[in-house]
Amino acid sequence: MRWLRQCWSSSITWGLAMSLVIGALVVGVRTKGWLEPLELAAYDLSLAIEPKPSDYAPPITLITITEAGIQRLRHWPLTDAMLATVLQLLLDLSPRVIGFDIYRDLPIPPGHAQFNALVRENRNVVGIMKYGPVAKGGIAPPPVLKESDQIGFSDMVVDADGLVRRGLFFLDDGHTISSSFALVVALRYLEDEGIGLVPDPLVPTSLKIGRTTFPPLEPNDGAYVEADTRGYQFLLDFPHGTFMFPTYTAEDVLDGKIPMEAIRDRIVLLGVVAEGVKDYFWMATHHDGWRVQRVAGVKLHGDMVSQIVHAALLGNPPRRFWDDRGESSWIIGWAALGSVSGLLVGGIWSFIAVAFGGFLLIGTLVLWAFVLGWWLPSVPAMLAWGGALSLMTAYKVNKEKRERQLVERVFSPYVAPEVAQAIWLNCKQLFDRGRLRPQMLVVTVLFCDLEGFTPVAESMDPERLMEWLNAYMDEMTKVIMDHGGVIDDYYGDAIKANFGVPFPRANEMAIRDDAINAVRCAVAMERAMNDMQARWWENQWSALRLRIGICTGSVMAGSLGSAWRLKYTTVGDTVNIAARLESLHKESQASFSGERVCRILIAESTKRYVEGLWSLYDLGEIQVKGKQQVIHAYRVVPSAG
Known part of the structure; x- marks a missing residue:
């Protein structure tokens, strides 16, 4: 039980407990999904900060239908004839693949036969559909492409905050599997490179395109918590940034203003950007710093196609994630580091510097891992770090406050201010698990007592007695403190000092200085007694004499008492000898020398340090009460000056 109490009271144990509690709390909060918005925002920011290759230009060109274009064509939706004309003009410029992001589930005459013939004869033309039955919001593909591999769904996965961060390869309803528009366009382009979509031979549950394996996104990958990952999803990480693709309008196509090099052997995506059509999505863009903005559907399809093509050709894999155990260990580890750092914090500016340094380190490590392809939890790690650091710092500040209060309660009334300050500055040497540490010390103990105090006290009224006694105590206490002594206790008219x-x-030199200071203090007390004697005679108070006993040796020092009343004291044979020397022959006036008002007796152990500084009268070996062995005592005889 004692071992358990000691462990529980240690700062290290508290730090460990705080680490586990804070870490578990952050992990629990994260498991509830409450941190998901912050973590997704951090992901967006990491994408913006991540260095992008400057030598990569996606082979994609956008052809947009603007509001002005609709006004010029004077018809929306575009007729089949108009759409076929635009597609034919683009085909004449030799693109590798054309994807048109325009629904064509119903014929829009005139030109329906012309449109059907064009898309049927050109396998590199890909259309769109919206997944699901019409009754539930689905939009059918162009009838001519219904059973072909030239169709892909345009559905987007939108996160809870309204932003698009995930792409789709497939969706299925349990009977039919449909491919996404971006995947079909990308694979049609990669056919000429001899690249297709195959199961990864090492991980059969994952799909491989060219040099890159795309594992399916799971519900709890990264910052997501129980996300809807039905179908086959992948994380959009835009390895080259959200690119500003070369863009032309449908009017440019009709007017023949597009250079052939902008189309030849490239991916061409045709779509609508007119405000009235409302084919827009929200996403975090990174081509010109990080910001959230609306992006046309055709542009978003371009970003997805670009990521697939880039990964297939250059081997840039999607982001990887730690499993739940790894992420939890990472979070709890930062909580532990925060607790340890809290033990080192020394003030408000130190706390701010350490906290900022930790946040900066986490951010740097997360960004470095991000560049290497790993998405680590930054927000939970920062919360664990900051929470544990703050709590441990608060615990340490509170503990130091309690220790200072204890120091002030135990020492301040009995030592000089500069001694009290020195004690506080070095208090870590004194405390063990929140209490003053017992320790063996070599000290010089001084006892003093007034000779004949009891008869005088009995003859005085209480008010006058206390005034007289307090005047004496004030004077003696000041003398002791001026000589570096620490008041241990008051016993009526007696004082104990260490x-x-x-x-x-x-070293021995320091012990010698303590002994010399104690004897100097005793001599000064005699001078003070002479001054007080004169005042006492003037006030018609009784004049008394002072006995002092001094001994140097080993003692046990520590706090004694209870939580309600605690004092710092010394115990041991050295203390007993000093007390016996003070009270030696107290019933005999012969123990005083001549007219002196003070008698100073010291033990042999003190004499060896002060010999030669004062005249010493050898009293020989003396039997004192309570000790079987005799002690060798000396009387200090100060000079008359």
């Missing part, structure tokens, strides 16, 4: 506490002395 020289050499609370910190261990490093």
